[in-house]
Amino acid sequence: MMHRFARTTMIVAGVLLAGSTLAGQAPAGRGLARTPWGDPDLQGLWTNATITPFERPASLSGKEVLTEREAAEYEKEALETRNADNRGGGTDADLGRAYNQFWYDRGTKVVGTRRTSLVVDPPDGRVPPLTPDAQQRAAARAEARRRSPADGPEDRSLAERCILWPTAGPPMIPGGYNNNYQILQAPGYVVILTEMIHDARIIPLDGRPHAPSGIRQWMGDSRGRWDGHTLVVTTTNFTDKTNIRGSGPNMRLVERFTRVDADTIDYQFTVDDPASFTRSWTAAIPMTKTEGPIFEYACHEGNYGMTNLLRGARAQEK
Amino acid sequence: MRTRIRGAIVACGAAVGLAVASLAVLPTASGQSSATYKAPRSAFKDGKPDLNGIWQANNTANWDIQGHAARQGPILELGAAFSVPAGLGVVEGDDIPYQPWAAAKKKENAANWLKLDPEIKCYMPGVPRATYMPFPFQIVQTPTHILMAYEFASASRTIYMNSKDESPADTWMGWSRGRWEGDTLVVDVNAFNGETWFDRAGNFHSDALHVVERYTPVSRDVLQYDVTIEDPKVFTRPWKMSMPLYRRVEKNAQLLEYKCVEFVEELMYGHLRKKTK
């Protein structure tokens, strides 16, 4: 599956762009930096902000890659339609835009491949259907949200509760703002400092086994290894509340980090969770060198929003 | 303004970098080979390694000897300060071979932790729990007696070296007899009363508990601690725990008192306090 995907994209990339950004396709790290102890060097500050949608929109069905002109048009349109300074569209939509555009930082460019979705496998660019079990779980969650939208803090999302940012990973997916990551390396370790919500994800590379299955963590339990020039990170032991588009606690997440040039890491992840998805699926997201720095994102400490939201719910009940 | 912020952030980033660097040089327990380390000898000139010192485990086994994720603590008001830190566990294979009835009892213990855990009442913690509570203990070693003095509840026990004496009755801290196997202090502990637990997760044993502890110096400041647990009334087979114990290297290290009786009197006797009118 991966193989087929790689071959297809290689053709596309070969036509459209010299110097592919996809994993495994880069020249085997020649000219790329290595750490003093010989590991490929992924260190630096990176952002994965992009306006390329995660899944391919229905309107682009069948179209895997944009032309340069289409891409430019798309970028221009996105600026307009996503502009939070836009005040049209009715009350709730306007409310949902929350605040001025200057607070947002979701990128202005499509990904370098001009693919029409970050999901690259299945080839339709869409997350595969949920299994009946996962559908049931999703329905139960929706029902719970409907019945008790704000009875207590646990009814709210992990992001609202300042526990876990849904896009900060793993896996790392572009979000509305602060899409910033710092990668540091030491012999035997790779550490990914994520701005959202201030997590230092420490990944051992020494081949140790995963933590006992009884230990469940919001961000799972990650183990890394080098596969040629690519860092491969396998993460398991997620909690049953960690939820990547419907995934369950037994999701096995495999991430690949390949530095393809001084300013780009090709980042891909594959979600393997038969209990939740009818097939495994993969997304590819370039990480681009950014200036930084990573700022403190103290979330819970200033989470007036939770108080306001619950107080509002209580007031409405009366 | 911008510069100042940046300076602070850079410092912050440097701290992360340092933390990463220090991760890399942390020795792992398996990396410390007792075969290559020769401990200093006892001042008693009996040729035995000198285990004197103040030691402490640095893990969360007292919360749960098995692997466990972090979880909320039982007292709402204590919030994050007294919630439960995660730990990889210290049990070999992470599996405790309970008999079926005992597995059910363990669950019940965990569910009623606050009511049932003897630690909460300041009872002496028994062995091996005393070793890995979050308190230091001091080893006082002579050729015939090795005293283990624990800070928690002023508990202590004497290890009688090469002794055949039996305990006259059941006890909280057990009856300890020791011997040397090379540089390893091997302690056989029995005569438990069955009232103590292994941790705050409800792991327990009966009065048939038999503990064999092994203390092996693996570097100047680390003892490797391996324990075999046997209790035919509760488990289907013997099982093991192991962990490093670290020396408290502070120059002024000393055991202070943790006489917790007075901390639990209101809890235990409060209902008998005279009501003031």
Added chain:
Amino acid sequence: MAIYEKKPSNFSAAFAFAIVALATATVSGQARNTHDRAQPRTPWGDPDVQGVWSIATITPFERPSALAGKEVLTELEAAELEKTNLTTNNQDRRDGAGTDADVARAYNDFWWDRGTKVVPTRQTSLVVDPPDGRVPALTPEGQKRAADRAARGYDSWEDRSLWERCITRGLPMIPGPYNNNYQILQTPGYVVILHEMIHDARIIPLDGRPHVGQNIRQWFGDSRGRWEGNTLVVDTKNFTDKVSFRGSTKNLHLIERFTRIDRDTVNYEFTIDDPATFTKKWTAAIPMTNTDELIYEYACHEGNYGMVNLLSGARVQEKAAEGGDPAP
């Protein structure tokens, strides 16, 4: 009486020694030179005071007024006292049945172990200074505290003694009715005294380190030891204000001296220096006698049914006194 025969088997040896050393043995530092050759030492050269020691004795703490002016008993008198004691203090006696005095004798004599002998010096009190063998008068402040203590009842555990609460028997070491056993262990830089009652391991550093900070107040204070010739001198400060020896305050400075005067005897002396409580310093001397007994676990709090019974008894009696439900 057979049960007593096992008690200090080495009494006669200690006694013989006492006759020889009577004049000098009770004052610290004086016995030192004469016995230096016999002084056992640890491999690293410290005087060796290790072993299990008992401080059980029937010699009273303070000299009874009936013996005012008499510092030392004759052998004959000592023997007579020991004989009388077996009857007067036998807890099996039941005269006064139905009185609080009989209840206070608690249980049969076989549970008790308060010793059967006077101290080898035959001194008539354990207090040796002041010379009248009595604890000096309390200061006015000390008297007030003593009155407050005496007024305590049974409202809660806080009114009860630290021993009843199973917290500690505290310092210094004084003879009690049973389990008068202490094990001394030594390692380079430390002397450790294991108290059977109530399972305290008192760890005394000898390395000259300073006392802990003034804010750290402990039931056992904070002890620092040093060798003065063959005598171990231990200074203890930093007591908590919740512990009190005969009225002492948290500023008590306790000085203890341990001198091994023969194979079977450590002479133990302590001096109480607490100007807020006592009008002058005072000193007691108690021989510690070697025993081959073991120290047994004394888990106290763990089985302290007595505290519950005592408090619930008080509550029931209060109710009865108020004319509520009579005791069941």
Added chain:
Amino acid sequence: MRTLISVLAALSVVGATVPVRAHHAFAAEFDAKKPIKLEGTVTRVEWINPHAWLHIDVKRSDGTIEKWMIEGGTPNTLFRRGVNKNSLPVGTVIIVDGYQAKDGTLKGNGRDITFPDGRKLFIGSTGTGAPGDPQAPPK
């Protein structure tokens, strides 16, 4: 200088003044006005500190069984005399002469515990005089 006689007279007073206080105030726990005399069968002995507790079943005249707990002293003194947890086996019949707890529950202090034939417990040897104890004195 005193005469020997006067000193001995003084000594008898001395003997009575030596403190005998136990771990806690028994007179606070038990009621001098509620003397008890029980014959019971030992069902369990808690060899614990600060005080050992003997559990006995006492048969009342109407045939019902009362479960009493009887408080003793520190077991450690007995250990030093060779007594151990097997020295007072379940099933042993004892006589308890003592006082009931002030709170009125079925607890008493074993002010004087004997065997039915009047022999004292734990006296005279490492044996106990208990039935089945090979060192028990012949009946």
